[in-house]
Amino acid sequence: MENLKYIIESLLFVAQEPLSVERLKNVLNTAGASDIKNALKELSDEYETRKGSFYLNEVAGGFQIRTRSEYTSWIKRFIQPNPPRLSRASLETLAIIAYKQPIIRSDIEYLRGVDCGGILRVLLKRKFIRVLGRKELPGRPLIYATTKRFLEIFDLKDLKDLPTPKEIAELGNSATDKTDRDFFNDTKSTDQDKGNNT
Amino acid sequence: MENLKYIIESLLFVAQEPLSVERLKNVLNTAGASDIKNALKELSDEYETRKGSFYLNEVAGGFQIRTRSEYTSWIKRFIQPNPPRLSRASLETLAIIAYKQPIIRSDIEYLRGVDCGGILRVLLKRKFIRVLGRKELPGRPLIYATTKRFLEIFDLKDLKDLPTPKEIAELGNSATDKTDRDFFNDTKSTDQDKGNNT
């Protein structure tokens, strides 16, 4: 199997964790352990000769394609808040603020049933929300609202464009998807004749 | 920056979505757009010469390293592929939105002749489509459009890259010149630059 090297490469490429020779053998059931080891060696040699941004790393009883440490500083500059990720709790808090703004902390906490101080700080820091002012109530609590950045992140022109939960609910449940005969797995569909892309 | 090619490679390697030249420029702030484009070209050429298991794909307004389809069958033996499971109905709805966007629900349903609420919900949830805003019509209906993710999944550089629909030849045995083409003619008016969603 001349191509073994690249078949293994493709598997290492998509794998989320290091792959052991054993594991590779199970997938490539015609190839023996020594073939696989040779191919891995060839692959590693190729990467070393090429001196590109990645190398074959033997780790945790397996092999993994990794970026070389020379590139770490670039990769770090690249690490992105994109796509923005939030914890479930933060997202709930943000949702409440989005739909109920302007709103004070105690009302948010009343809706969520738990303390939100830490989360509000995070949301403020990440500029998802901002302080509008203080409410004329004992203790003069801060009033929260969403920011322009919030609109950007959720790709909305303005707050009026925020679909209401009711509208989404009215789309109906995904009952239609039950009839979802898995289209792409359907052998009848058109996936036979496209072995070659590029 | 001799090494630009591999710095970019390292970024493409760790990125979870296609990277635009713009995005790369922001990270590599010393390099200009044309340098970056050249480096991308070199990288792509290198992958083509090498004929390894992956290639550089231009998609969704950016670049992404992907496996060649020759290796798909091996990869599938190895990972549980997570195919974009879409029913025939969902796919048709998606096609309408792709070609006719921005579009409101009632127009989609007019074309398909059936209710699409559940399907829209699924497509929204899977991030194939998004809410673009509201139309100034009674009830201010939501306007739908496709996402960047849609381009990514269906291997489209941008919306202009959508294939021109075939004439309907299989069915009618008479001339096709009477075909109503209006359906796809609006495609050109579609906003290209609104593709940036999460």
Added chain:
Amino acid sequence: MPDDIYRVQITDIFEGPMDLLVHLIIKNEVDIYDIPIALITKQYLDYIQWLKSMNIELAGDFVVMAATLTQVKSKMLLPATEDDEDQEDPRQEITRPLMEYLQLKSAADDLSGRTLLGKDTFTKGHDDEDYFIDQGEDMIKIGLFELIDAFQKILKNISSDHLVDLTADSISVKDRISEIVDIFEKQNSVTFNELFSLKADKSDVIVTFLAILEMVKLNLVKMAQHAQTGIIRLFYI
């Protein structure tokens, strides 16, 4: 011939009226630009009839199409008057949307025939810990849908007076308050959910909800939620 139609139906339920029409046209090998409207209408109606006889619930769309077909058919029967000379073929009403539908189906085929990410091609796998610092808490990618979802969940579990901005007829709210008070006169407390099971329809739910909020505000009732079960109970004061 009808048997033939039915056999196909059982294995392959049509999604909508358009699907059925396309099937009939292909099956009869007729020209889409010159649809034998009488034949197609008949077969279409036969099919609908059959569905009914099978006790299959018919989507309204099928009925609408049946009406359209029948109408087109009768228009075809009318002798063309001179005024009608430059009028379009009544069948256009069927042909045009049908052509659009077919084009869209072919577009859908084109889409599914592409090199699909996750099916025909794959991107690099990542173990998230490598590059992302998000650890500990379950982090989720956020989008509009997740945001709405989160709010929906809150709405589902809501027990507050925060929904007063929902518009509803204030008179019906007052009515509902008195209905609820009626319940309280019989029993001292009632669970939140019980109040809602009274009235099923959506606007009723909102009205009931507003009524409860109003009562809480007026200090007519007190609400308490069970820490473990999460059940909300209302007590008449």
